Amino acid sequence: MEVSNQQFGQILFLLKSLGNQITQNFEKKTGLSLTRYEMLVLLSEHETVLQSELQQFVNIDQAAITRHLKILEQHEFVERKRNPKNNREVLVQITEKGKTMFLNCSPGKKEVTEQLYNGISSEKIITLGETLQLLYDNSKK
């Protein structure tokens, strides 16, 4: 039995819509934008991170990264300095204040995920994660 194109096609917009909705919900519950949160994820896992590494990790363009970092810097969640080994590059480091903010997001994030996954089995969520990763890789080719 063939699957209708219509059914397949609807997923495109559903993904867009869901992405938007999650972005809003996350920021409302945590007080931090999902993108900036994701930047803090990488920053909290490493001593220092290059701006270009951040760019790859969150998959938005360089210009947007620069602007997000400016805001994170204003809030004193990160510090930046030029790489002495290569003055074109910028090294980014999370501050104690940034780490605290990052941890304080956990309850809000949990709320968002619990609401989202409510009534859906763990197996389904795991399968979802795997499939989304495949789609994501395909979408970037």
Next chain:
Amino acid sequence: MEVSNQQFGQILFLLKSLGNQITQNFEKKTGLSLTRYEMLVLLSEHETVLQSELQQFVNIDQAAITRHLKILEQHEFVERKRNPKNNREVLVQITEKGKTMFLNCSPGKKEVTEQLYNGISSEKIITLGETLQLLYDNSKK
């Protein structure tokens, strides 16, 4: 066996990122923004549609709908008039030019979906669609 929070949490940003990526790919291949395409989907299924119905269908706010319609109107893909039965409301109707544009998007849309679903079984895609719908409903509560 418990699933790690980390694994669950990563899906949030993955969804956001994937939604963004799909949005870009769609517009590049079809020449029409995914949101405006989705508006044409509803418009091509009905003789006339209320602006508020469009708003519900595409799940963005009223203000954004107004602006999208302005653009669609400039391209002469739709026409608008006040509802004579209720002058607060606006009735929207797709034009022949709009229908043509809508149909001309099909090949591009097909390209996007084929790239996206490449190497993934139909069963997985169907399961994905079902799960996404559940998540979407949860996200709106």
Next chain:
DNA sequence: AGTCAATCATTGACTAATCAATTATATGTT
């Protein structure tokens, strides 16, 4: 009939992303 409240659309101000152009630095070739 006249006012008050509710509803739908619009506008303005803001945020987050894109792309294109620019600047600063580093690298490689003659």
Next chain:
DNA sequence: AACATATAATTGATTAGTCAATGATTGACT
């Protein structure tokens, strides 16, 4: 050493969305 090219970050202009305030029309109550 000098110049051309490549790379990293920044800035400016544009698009798509949000929320809050306003305007216009309708409906309901006295």
